[in-house]
Amino acid sequence: MSKLSLIQAVNQALYHEMDRDPDMILLGEDIGLDGGVFRATDGLIQKFGEDRVVDTPLSESGIVGTAIGLAAYGLRPVAEIQFMGFLYGAMEQLISHAARIRSRSRGRYTCPLVVRTPYGGGIHAPELHSESTEAFFIHTPGLKVVVPSTPAEAKGLLLSAIRDPDPVIFLEPSKIYRAIKEEVPDGEHLIPLGEARVVAEGEDVSLITWGAMLHPSLEAAGKMAEKGVRAEVIDLRTLSPMDTGTIIQSVKKTGRAVIIHEAARTCGLGAEIAAVICEKALLSLEAPVLRVTGYDTPVPLPKTEKYYFPDCDQIIEAVEEVVQF
Amino acid sequence: MPKKTLQEFSVESIQILDENGKIDTTLLSQTDQISEKTLKSFYESMVLIRAIDEKALNLQRTGRMGTYASIQGQEAIQVGCAAALQPSDWCFPAFRATGLSVLRGTPIKVIYQYWSGDERGSEMQDGQHDFPISIPVGTHIPHAVGAAWGAKYKKDPIAVLTTFGDGATSKGDFHEGMNFAGVFKLPVVFVCQNNQWAISVPFSRQTAAKTIAQKAIAYGFEGIQVDGNDVLGIYTVTKNALEKARRGEGPTLIECLTYRLNDHTTADDASRYRTEEEVAIWQKKDPVLRLKTLIEKEYEWSESVDEALHAEVDRRVAEAVDAFEAIEPLNPLGMFDMLFETLSPELHDQRKKFTQRLGKLNKEESK
Numbered sequence: 001m002s003k004l005s006l007i008q009a010v011n012q013a014l015y016h017e018m019d020r021d022p023d024m025i026l027l028g029e030d031i032g033l034d035g036g037v038f039r040a041t042d043g044l045i046q047k048f049g050e051d052r053v054v055d056t057p058l059s060e061s062g063i064v065g066t067a068i069g070l071a072a073y074g075l076r077p078v079a080e081i082q083f084m085g086f087l088y089g090a091m092e093q094l095i096s097h098a099a100r101i102r103s104r105s106r107g108r109y110t111c112p113l114v115v116r117t118p119y120g121g122g123i124h125a126p127e128l129h130s131e132s133t134e135a136f137f138i139h140t141p142g143l144k145v146v147v148p149s150t151p152a153e154a155k156g157l158l159l160s161a162i163r164d165p166d167p168v169i170f171l172e173p174s175k176i177y178r179a180i181k182e183e184v185p186d187g188e189h190l191i192p193l194g195e196a197r198v199v200a201e202g203e204d205v206s207l208i209t210w211g212a213m214l215h216p217s218l219e220a221a222g223k224m225a226e227k228g229v230r231a232e233v234i235d236l237r238t239l240s241p242m243d244t245g246t247i248i249q250s251v252k253k254t255g256r257a258v259i260i261h262e263a264a265r266t267c268g269l270g271a272e273i274a275a276v277i278c279e280k281a282l283l284s285l286e287a288p289v290l291r292v293t294g295y296d297t298p299v300p301l302p303k304t305e306k307y308y309f310p311d312c313d314q315i316i317e318a319v320e321e322v323v324q325f
Numbered sequence: 326m327p328k329k330t331l332q333e334f335s336v337e338s339i340q341i342l343d344e345n346g347k348i349d350t351t352l353l354s355q356t357d358q359i360s361e362k363t364l365k366s367f368y369e370s371m372v373l374i375r376a377i378d379e380k381a382l383n384l385q386r387t388g389r390m391g392t393y394a395s396i397q398g399q400e401a402i403q404v405g406c407a408a409a410l411q412p413s414d415w416c417f418p419a420f421r422a423t424g425l426s427v428l429r430g431t432p433i434k435v436i437y438q439y440w441s442g443d444e445r446g447s448e449m450q451d452g453q454h455d456f457p458i459s460i461p462v463g464t465h466i467p468h469a470v471g472a473a474w475g476a477k478y479k480k481d482p483i484a485v486l487t488t489f490g491d492g493a494t495s496k497g498d499f500h501e502g503m504n505f506a507g508v509f510k511l512p513v514v515f516v517c518q519n520n521q522w523a524i525s526v527p528f529s530r531q532t533a534a535k536t537i538a539q540k541a542i543a544y545g546f547e548g549i550q551v552d553g554n555d556v557l558g559i560y561t562v563t564k565n566a567l568e569k570a571r572r573g574e575g576p577t578l579i580e581c582l583t584y585r586l587n588d589h590t591t592a593d594d595a596s597r598y599r600t601e602e603e604v605a606i607w608q609k610k611d612p613v614l615r616l617k618t619l620i621e622k623e624y625e626w627s628e629s630v631d632e633a634l635h636a637e638v639d640r641r642v643a644e645a646v647d648a649f650e651a652i653e654p655l656n657p658l659g660m661f662d663m664l665f666e667t668l669s670p671e672l673h674d675q676r677k678k679f680t681q682r683l684g685k686l687n688k689e690e691s692k
């Protein structure tokens with residue numbers, strides 16, 4: 001065990017797997033000597049060399065497109081896209097190819113590719129550096145989407161993502177890259193994809209969230225506990241495929257659900273979760289399912305970005321609303 | 326005839342003002358002579374935009390501004406392009422364009438406002454036909470091509486200029502934009518500020534070709550390389566390319582070979598990936614010093630005149646900082662109000678709830 005930040009845990013996971021699997025290679029912009037703009041790949045080029053830690057030309061479509069070919073050829077490429085907002089240039093490769101290679105080739109070829117990218121806002125960065133558009137990828141059949149919420153989670157989920165036989169978009173909440181440190185197991189540490197985590201148990205309301213939003217959700221749960229409201233907090237971890245079983249089990253118990261995400265409201269994953277609850281747990285509900293989300297606008301630039309992201313007070317308000325309904 | 330050569334090509338590189346401040350008169354006399362007044366105004370512009378840049382770095386360091394991308398070393402390109410452009414021309418800059426923007430009419434305080442994370446910093450002045458700077462690298466290049474297409478369609482006698490870095494030439498958007506420009510013979514000038522680095526990635530990782538300029542040949546039009554620290558070369562070549570575009574003779578790619586003297590941005594540490602020796606070599610090729618040497622030699626430009634210029638520039642920049650710091654706070658409701666011409670009922674509802682929340686937050690803050 002060592003106490004690590006989320007970015008250090010990502011670095012450790014990459015190191016561990018590069019060491020274990022000679023077919024794994026990293027590609028992306030500034031991941032070599034610079035160690036990545038957030039330092040996720042710090043020290044890796046020194047250890048594994050230029051052929052395995054590859055600074056590419058500045059081309060997201062090129063990075064993801066060639067990674068698909070590398071993966072189909074039998075390698076384990078892990079691509080870094082510098083910010084989620086720059087993944088948009090690779091949408092065609094992801095949607096039209098990564099997600100379809102297996103089905104198009106009737107299983108002859110697969111695409112065991114991981115695309116890692118910093119995601120979400122709150123770091124006072126320029127335009128398009130604060131995106132949380134996970135729904136685009138969740139909406140694409142054939143892609144898996146994973147979001148860690150703590151350092152240990154990041155290591156365990158990233159190792160599983162790299163070993164997964166299918167393409168995984170791995171979204172790293174940049175706001176908490178360095179905000180929290182926790183004990184992370186050394187060596188092998190695998191957290192299976194597709195399983196949510198109940199972070200706090202409770203009887204009165206289910207808070208369903210992921211990534212950086214787990215933290216204000218836990219804070220809200222703590223404050224509600226002082227008022228006698230026991231909130232269950234679920235960290236989804238894998239957004240696609242989603243662990244609906246854990247959600248439904250929880251909502252059947254609590255009868256109330258509040259979904260918290262940083263992404264824009266309309267057609268965010270919250271909408272899908274609410275639909276699943278309606279389909280599978282309608283008769284257990286004692287209040288409408290509420291969402292606490294970002295607005296249906298671009299994330300503002302740093303001066304006013306703080307207004308965009310859901311905060312603890314908004315979560316508390318929603319919890320009070322469903323409890324008092 | 327089983328085998329024949331279909332095309333051969335060569336790429337020219339131009340330098341009018343060399344590192345020692347000496348002018349190549351044969352090159353200059355081919356085109357219009359540049360007057361004493363123009364030369365001095367180039368120098369004044371370069372001193373101004375460097376001072377603006379220095380101040381921006383200072384504002385960032387002292388916590389009054391956010392992440393900033395310095396233009397130092399690249400002033401000649403921005404002054405040369407701005408001088409070659411007409412006010413009626415359109416301009417699509419990348420993000421390393423402080424000098425170009427100011428010379429096109431953006432007030433200095435608005436530059437600082439943008440980099441402090443305030444959306445109003447992207448507003449253009451009336452009559453300034455520029456796009457806000459583009460953050461996703463290279464993606465604005467097709468927009469310039471589209472605007473040029475529009476001008477051709479409407480028979481407007483204008484040209485469009487777009488700037489971008491060497492890294493941008495690896496993006497599909499660059500190639501797609503160039504291809505459209507060639508196919509439709511559009512009045513657009515592509516200016517690559519090849520500063521040889523894309524954050525930590527060296528030029529050799531962007532292309533196996535010797536130059537960026539030669540890429541134009543594959544798209545069926547002219548490409549040329551210019552010493553990117555030579556304002557006279559850049560001005561002359563860009564002016565010719567813009568005139569050619571306005572005459573309906575199609576696009577040009579201009580590669581300005583230069584060097585980024587500072588870190589990529591204030592969030593970067595270039596010592597991780599490049600040597601001080603390399604930076605020192607390029608410091609000697611400084612575009613501002615070079616022009617100063619020339620005007621000192623050719624005209625009466627004494628130290629005292631130079632000091633007076635610096636004093637005047639510093640005064641202007643200080644005034645701009647005061648104006649910047651006096652800007653009233655940004656109303657966060659702008660995130661809704663600038664999105665569509667009319668808000669949908671759903672957005673209207675979100676805006677209303679946000680207004681209530683804002684009221685509460687403001688009350689808490691003032692407590």
Ligand SMILES: Cc1ncc(C[n+]2csc(CCOP(=O)(O)OP(=O)(O)O)c2C)c(N)n1
Nearest residue numbers: 086421460461462490491492493522523524
């Ligand atoms: C599409 C895209 N990918 C990555 C980035 C992150 N990024 C910002 S600037 C930059 C390097 C740009 O290099 P270049 O085009 O040479 O311009 P320069 O910074 O040298 O002016 C990178 C990778 C981005 N802004 N947009």
Ligand SMILES: [Mg+2]
Nearest residue numbers: 490491522523
């Ligand atoms: Mg560059």
